[in-house]
Amino acid sequence: MSEREWNLQDKYVLITGATNGIGLAAAKAIAARGANIGIIARNQRRAEEISIQLKKQTSKPIKVDIFIADLSSQSSIRQAAEQILERCPQIDLLVNNAGALFDTLLKTEDGVEMTWALNHLAPFLLTSLLLNRLKESDSARVINTSSHGHKMVKNGFDFDNINGEDLYTGVKKLMGGPTLRYAQTKLANILFTSELAQRLEGTNITVHCFDPGLVATNFNQNNGRMAKATMAVMKLFSRTPEEGADTLVWLAEMKDVSWLNGKYCADRQLKEPTEVAADRELAKRLWEISEEQVGASLK
Numbered sequence: 001m002s003e004r005e006w007n008l009q010d011k012y013v014l015i016t017g018a019t020n021g022i023g024l025a026a027a028k029a030i031a032a033r034g035a036n037i038g039i040i041a042r043n044q045r046r047a048e049e050i051s052i053q054l055k056k057q058t059s060k061p062i063k064v065d066i067f068i069a070d071l072s073s074q075s076s077i078r079q080a081a082e083q084i085l086e087r088c089p090q091i092d093l094l095v096n097n098a099g100a101l102f103d104t105l106l107k108t109e110d111g112v113e114m115t116w117a118l119n120h121l122a123p124f125l126l127t128s129l130l131l132n133r134l135k136e137s138d139s140a141r142v143i144n145t146s147s148h149g150h151k152m153v154k155n156g157f158d159f160d161n162i163n164g165e166d167l168y169t170g171v172k173k174l175m176g177g178p179t180l181r182y183a184q185t186k187l188a189n190i191l192f193t194s195e196l197a198q199r200l201e202g203t204n205i206t207v208h209c210f211d212p213g214l215v216a217t218n219f220n221q222n223n224g225r226m227a228k229a230t231m232a233v234m235k236l237f238s239r240t241p242e243e244g245a246d247t248l249v250w251l252a253e254m255k256d257v258s259w260l261n262g263k264y265c266a267d268r269q270l271k272e273p274t275e276v277a278a279d280r281e282l283a284k285r286l287w288e289i290s291e292e293q294v295g296a297s298l299k
């Protein structure tokens with residue numbers, strides 16, 4: 001380990017979406033550095049397989065905890081957070097990485113459009129529920145997986161139509177409405193990162209987000225044959241999950257990340273956000289709406 005690295009050996013890292021793709025590659029790299037890990041996953045059997053794989057990444061015995069949650073469900077997130085708080089006296093790094101694109105309009109049990117629920121509200125609610133534990137760490141980080149896809153969004157969100165139903169029908173659907181919806185959630189990740197960092201300024205916690213690039217994973221395998229065929233072609237131009245996780249791991253182990261607090265990174269570099277992603281008023285409004293949607297307030 002160099003002097004420029006945060007010693008992950010003594011750290012406890014919680015990560016969502018570690019059962020596949022970018023999150024799995026990141027969890028393996030973090031386990032290899034000796035951190036204890038908590039994975040938040042929806043499939044117990046898959047989580048157990050991953051736990052075995054993670055323990056094999058290092059000769060030092062590490063602890064791998066499993067917490068089961070469907071991150072599209074607010075009650076499931078609350079239950080998992082309760083268990084996490086019971087079982088984890090220390091959390092140093094929270095990685096909000098799980099995410100997906102849904103090509104059809106699906107509503108969660110909370111009445112929220114699925115992409116928004118999973119990609120934006122889950123990080124928002126999970127972080128809020130774990131924030132006090134993160135505050136107890138000597139120094140803590142939150143890392144959110146965003147995407148270059150956020151650049152598709154030029155006009156922010158339609159807060160009067162927060163579920164974006166219109167994007168899933170008629171011409172808007174044909175023009176890529178569901179992809180725009182996904183892009184909105186990845187924009188929300190950037191705005192959430194900057195607003196949370198602002199609210200936590202002066203505390204022990206820094207907040208970061210990053211773009212993994214185009215990565216060959218299970219992403220978009222849930223949307224039928226056409227989407228699968230498109231992804232198969234895109235795989236030819238894609239990075240490996242390890243390459244996709246590289247900036248996440250860089251953020252996780254860099255000693256001084258204060259200069260990146262609230263910022264968006266890609267390829268191990270600070271990146272200028274788009275105009276809409278840097279809109280402070282939009283970040284504040286999104287925060288208020290998100291609090292209403294999850295019925296919780298982030299202190």
Ligand code: NDP
Binds near residue numbers: 018071100
């Ligand atoms: P994968 O589909 O390979 O992995 C997604 C992970 O999220 C899996 O572990 C999956 O669990 C988990 N997940 C999905 N839905 C839920 C749920 N309801 N509850 C709990 N866990 C869930 O995709 P990627 O690795 O590509 O995606 C990871 C992140 O990277 C996402 O946020 C995505 O938006 C982002 N990203 C991906 C890019 C790419 O090119 N692949 C580009 C830019 C950003 P399970 O194993 O059970 O399916």
